[in-house]
Amino acid sequence: MLQIHHLDKHFGTVRAVDDVSLQIPNGQMVGVIGRSGAGKSTLLRLINRLAEPTGGSITFEGQEVSTLKGRDLMAWRARCSMIFQQFNLVNRLDVITNVLLGRLNYHGFLDSMLKRFSLAERAMAIYALDRLDMAQTALQRADTLSGGQQQRVAIARALMQEPRILLADEPIASLDPRNAAVVMDALRAINKEEGITVVCNLHTLDTARAYCDRIIGMQAGRVVFDGTPDSLTTDAAREIYGVDGLDEALSESVTSSSLGSPDDGAEPRRAAVA
């Protein structure tokens, strides 16, 4: 159980995250939606501790994680993996090394400096890649891959951390619709098969509806909606996106409403608001 109590993050006078309280049970797939600047990214970065909270607390399985320092903080980040909109791979390294970097927290200084990984870890990396249908690219440099492929490598790196939680910060916003579907399918499979909690920032309503067990809507740093996809009414969506944004969000729902199940292979949902 991930518990967030009255979490605040202020940048100067801007309240990026404003008094957010949430309880996320293990194994849930949560979509966080909202307009740009609603505080979605900041919330995820606070959980992973890439950003320092101004106030409030975050606990996981009863352990306070918002005050961790040094090695404990790094260990928490390893258990709470994260993928990014821009993938954040090391372009000049090959794919397998990028995936193995997810193991850094399990190694000492010297192993890391000398890139010493075990045979078992390399096998683990190949299985992770294979599961995402990327094993054949293992020896290519990361920057030779397409965006969708890079995001799958990033997911493989995240899996190498043996995480309890996977945070995904706009994982499909830089991808075309086909690749967006592949990545979202992968995240859902990981959630269902491994029971890893997935918290995924999404720009659009329809993707969240199609993939998530639970939707959290944010507006101006506050949580304004928290419920199942079915209970997300037009009124609730209006509060999340504002009156202008709602038209966008709804029109997108219409264009992708024909999709039905995300697995049916038809033209998938739009990746991002233009």
Next chain:
Amino acid sequence: MSNGHADPKSIRIPDGHDPADVFERHRAELERSRRAATLLYGGLFVLALAAAVYISNFYPDKLAAGVPKIGDYIYDILPVLDPALLFAGTKTEGSIAYWYFNLPKYLQLLAETINMALFATIFGAFGGFVLCFPASRNLAPNGWVYFLCRRYMEFCRGVPEVIFAIAFVWAFGIGPLAGIVAIAIHSAGALGKLFSEVNENVDTKPMEGIRASGGSWFDEIRHGVVPQVLPNFVSYTLLRFEINIRASSIIGFVGGGGVGQELYYVINFNFYEEVSALVLLIVATVTCVDLISERVRHRFIGRENLVRENLA
């Protein structure tokens, strides 16, 4: 009013709040402040130039009087070569062999000089590598480390090699060790600064990826930064090697080893022909090393670019 190319109704009369008007005002303001800055700094530059001319006695008449005397020394050190005896043995005056009778010794000293440059470059690059990460604004773990590393590198490259060499000759005695250490320290400061500037242009997204997966600061540097900057580091290090060849051929003047020591000796004792023999040899060596290392460097950069293009 219409001048034919625009619909007069579509032209808004600027009323002081018009965006175009605001822009023009802003632009004029910017232009004024720029002109003021140009005048100020231009004036300061002219003043500094005048002071430099005054202090260094850089006057045309002095120059004119001195230039012919440059020729005198060069004439003095030129060897007396007899075209008929050019290829005679070392004992015959007027032959090339007589002029270069000391060639074995020179070659040994030149080899020592190149070795000094090589070692100094390797040690200097190592020092620069260690210093450059905490000395990069975007990578430094905190302000204090950044400040200390920066100042330390400034000290290393601010003090001329020759001064370091004098100090180390006192410590280690006359010989190449003093020269190597002196040049290595200077190189560490110079390369550290160049390296840190490369670091400051690095893409920080890979570092964030590593931090987010539980990596330490060292992990971020090792896996997120080093792969990005290494080609540039190699290029700068090879360039430094060229510079260090020149530096190590001079450092012997103060007892730092290498060919400079011999040069100092023959100049002081007015062994004129040996001065020219040695200087020509040094020039040839420096040129050769420059050419070779430039080729290696360009090949290296070229290959890097090639690889990138092929894969992209």
